[in-house]
Amino acid sequence: MWITAREIEEACLANALFDAHHDDPEFGYRLLADEAARAGLRACDRWVWRICRDNQWWSVFGKKRAKSGKKPGPPAHEDLVHRCFRADRPNELWLWDITEHATAEGKIYLCAIKDVFSNRIVGYSISDRMKSRIAVKALADALARRTDVAGCVVHSDRGSQFRSRKVLRELHRHDLAGSMGQVASAGENAAMESFYSLLQKNVLNRRRWATREDLRIAIVTWIERTYHRRRRQARLGRLTPIEYETIMTTQVALAA
Numbered sequence: 001m002w003i004t005a006r007e008i009e010e011a012c013l014a015n016a017l018f019d020a021h022h023d024d025p026e027f028g029y030r031l032l033a034d035e036a037a038r039a040g041l042r043a044c045d046r047w048v049w050r051i052c053r054d055n056q057w058w059s060v061f062g063k064k065r066a067k068s069g070k071k072p073g074p075p076a077h078e079d080l081v082h083r084c085f086r087a088d089r090p091n092e093l094w095l096w097d098i099t100e101h102a103t104a105e106g107k108i109y110l111c112a113i114k115d116v117f118s119n120r121i122v123g124y125s126i127s128d129r130m131k132s133r134i135a136v137k138a139l140a141d142a143l144a145r146r147t148d149v150a151g152c153v154v155h156s157d158r159g160s161q162f163r164s165r166k167v168l169r170e171l172h173r174h175d176l177a178g179s180m181g182q183v184a185s186a187g188e189n190a191a192m193e194s195f196y197s198l199l200q201k202n203v204l205n206r207r208r209w210a211t212r213e214d215l216r217i218a219i220v221t222w223i224e225r226t227y228h229r230r231r232r233q234a235r236l237g238r239l240t241p242i243e244y245e246t247i248m249t250t251q252v253a254l255a256a
Contacts, residue, residue: 076163136170162180
């Protein structure tokens with residue numbers, strides 16, 4: 001059986017990718033491609049991705065590929081957003097979701113709520129357990145920071161935390177309109193996922209975290225000091241979320 005030049009080339013590339021993955025398990029396929037190129041083996045991203053996929057060489061920080069077998073539960077609310085993530089004023093549309101990250105002590109969970117008007121994180125909660133309480137605390141934090149929230153649409157996925165009776169009770173008590181997205185739709189809650197992607201790159205993946213407290217402090221510091229006050233966003237006219245809210249709400253007040 002003849003071995004083609006292409007097969008030899010792919011085997012050499014696979015060896016280089018394996019060595020890079022073994023040295024830095026947190027690298028995704030694009031960074032592995034860069035490492036292979038430094039070794040003199042250049043290849044397109046698609047080819048590298050296929051080799052990594054076939055051999056299950058995924059970043060340790062990437063999303064889990066294995067299915068849990070659990071199906072999303074029935075929605076507690078109708079979808080009031082329909083993937084139209086726009087708002088003309090503060091407290092018109094909030095998005096919330098939960099993300100997790102590992103530390104040497106175990107996982108840490110962050111539930112954050114974002115105001116679509118300014119992309120500001122109006123409330124969040126951090127815990128070592130992913131129970132409904134984390135969503136309730138994030139909502140309480142948002143309500144403590146904001147006023148005139150009656151009628152605000154609060155959109156989430158169909159996670160059990162957001163379908164709990166405790167969360168439904170709090171939404172009803174504060175006259176908030178719950179909304180839940182569709183199942184298996186790539187665009188659902190994309191605006192919230194973009195925030196978590198920034199958090200992943202700027203905080204979570206920067207190093208290995210020894211304790212939950214270290215990571216909690218890093219997350220809070222990045223949200224309050226960097227994301228809110230220093231990171232300018234193209235959608236906001238190169239303003240930070242706090243600058244955008246301050247300018248826009250002032251203009252509305254003057255116009256009135």
